Amino acid sequence: MAGGHSVVLVAGEASGDQHAARLARELLALEPGLSISGIGGPKMEAAGVELLSRSEDLALVGVAEVLPKLKVILGAIRGMKRHLKRTRPDLVILVDFPDFNFRIGKAAHKLGLKVLYYISPQVWAWRPKRARQMASFVRRLACVFPFEPEFFEVNAPRLPVSFVGHPLLDIPAQQWDEPLPVPPEAELVGLLPGSRMSEISRLAPLLLEAARCLQQKRPGLHFVMPLAPGLKREQVEPFLNDTPRGLTIVAGRARQVMQEAKLLLVASGTATLQAALAGTPSVVVYKTGAFNYLVARSLIKVEYIAMPNLIAGRELMPELIQGEATPQKVCAEALSLLEDESRRERVIQGLSEVRAKLGGPGASRRVAQLALEMMEE
Template identity: 40%
Template sequence: MTKKRIMMVAGEASGDDHTAGLALELKRLLPEAEFFGVGGERMRAAGVETLIDISELSVMGLVEVLKHYRRLMGIVERLRQVLRERRPDLLILTDYPEFNLKLAETAKGLGIPVLFYVSPQVWAWRPKRVKKIGARIDRMAVLFPFETAIYEQNGIPVDFVGHPLADHVQVTMSREEARAALGIEGPGPVIGLLPGSRRGEVQRLLPVLIESARQLRERYPDARFPLARASTRAESEFLPLLAEAGLPIELVSGQAQTVMRASDAVITASGTATLEIALVGTPMVIVYKMAPLTFAIMRRMMTIHHVGLANIVSGEEVARELLQDDATPEAIAAEVERILEDDAYRERITAKLGEVRGKLGSSGASRKVATVAARMLGTC
């Protein structure tokens, strides 16, 4: 059997995590396979040759993408050339649809099979994209059970594999043990800060989170604020603002789930982190800011009422969402205070978050999608 060549492309931190898990499972099935593409620290650790680091793709929002369009298209062209020259036996694209679907189109033209892992949120906005997606890919692997019908109705081969977080997020420490692991002592409340994994998210949300912490510190003088840094963001993006703030905000790297577990409440950017926090079981407030024009356009295109994945999976607003102009330090601090002070409110949130795990499917998502990929390669 000839050695299989598999190209993998992830565009952000959560995609790096998911694709790394997939790569490890594929290596067990195909120990001689060659893996290369776009990724970050997790994919490199899993043995994927990263031709381009994930940090170069860290752009979010319509307006933001336009600003970086020429640079991003340059990266697309470099990857198209890789497809032409190295001719992988399979192209696996994880999320990041606007970028990845351009590569899918090129791969289809070259006769390279395409597996798309993590469906674009066609159920949330621009549902007519499904036909375009179907014309460019060979198979879709989805994380949520309600997504399968969308692709089946359009004649697109689809597999529900479940969410990798169902495997990766396991509560193994008590809150006290998590605090000890972070070096947090004292009786004051612990409020976790997660400003996101993209450059634009951090730039917009970090000042708001710092000011929210300042207001909460006035109400709770003993409060502590561990801040989880995503692997895609450098410490230099945080340190100047944190030093200027003069608050007990401690930058924590590589221990996001420990921060979630140690906290009495978490202030988080919308994204995959909201699902992680839900699985850990910590009450949260979800915040987000983007370019005003991007927000206005996306609001018109959206077909659902919530943006936080934890709320979408729950089917209701379990965690309060404060978006755009509503994401003020005053509103954020007030919501955290309510979580800390209102026992009934906090217990309701915790109970609803406890239902999320059951809605993410059974365990073994990485193994299941690896089996799908192996079938596409004709080895399983």
């Protein structure tokens, strides 16, 4: 295979940065002379991607957060369009992040560049007409959920789609060098209020109040809150007033908490899938600003918001959304999952089925091979 290919790789948000970094490593393993540039975060940079803009500056949750960052976002889009025109890469790989990446994809297509979309935006959940938009500028789509190919076959039949499995399965099982700093034999409950300050400001107080309620019912519980990478305790301190007794805050170590906890109280998002892969029963919470919620509610076309529930086709993880997300309701669902052994067993079995449906490890390598095939076409 001839060397000297160039790829532009564009990802946003922490999970996209993680998956794109793993893909970059696989691409470089298959073609060591490959040049990769793009937009991403620290993991992509560590994997050898030359960053033109940083995804941390572009991360948003909801419509209301766009305006303050609009100048930065538009500047990054203009810069990427100039880069594509100047360098004309052999392949443009877009990772999720639709509102940004659709603009990049259309610009790349207009320049006659090949576009591979990896990790489809959740167009099946809202705005399904965007599937046809994708078909207008995407050469190939690599999906990570088993139900997606059927959706695109119906809604965008001319778009070639491959199910490659989920990249979270590429993360090897881990033995932890250090135990969590909690009392020995403690019955652990993990509190995961999200990775962005907008999520934490709404969900951390809710989860802490639910934890106090749980502690009244089960005094032996101990709570662990892992802070997302890049977050410092002083950033979340304003939202940690009146914390329950028996709370430990740790930097990172979310996977360890997920594996060792008996129960998780978790913000809707990628963490629900990580919790499912850990096999840990969870209560999912979602709360956003009133305007964001009204917009989302009018657009969402699926029955569940937690990915494990969508994959299973039933509610394995109870979902408490907006007005339903009260400390009392979170506490009640958590108690049921802790104390009702038959329900726990059904949930754990269901989470095992979810893992099986996601395919085996190797998603990143399969996408890298697909990318190289596209460059050689």
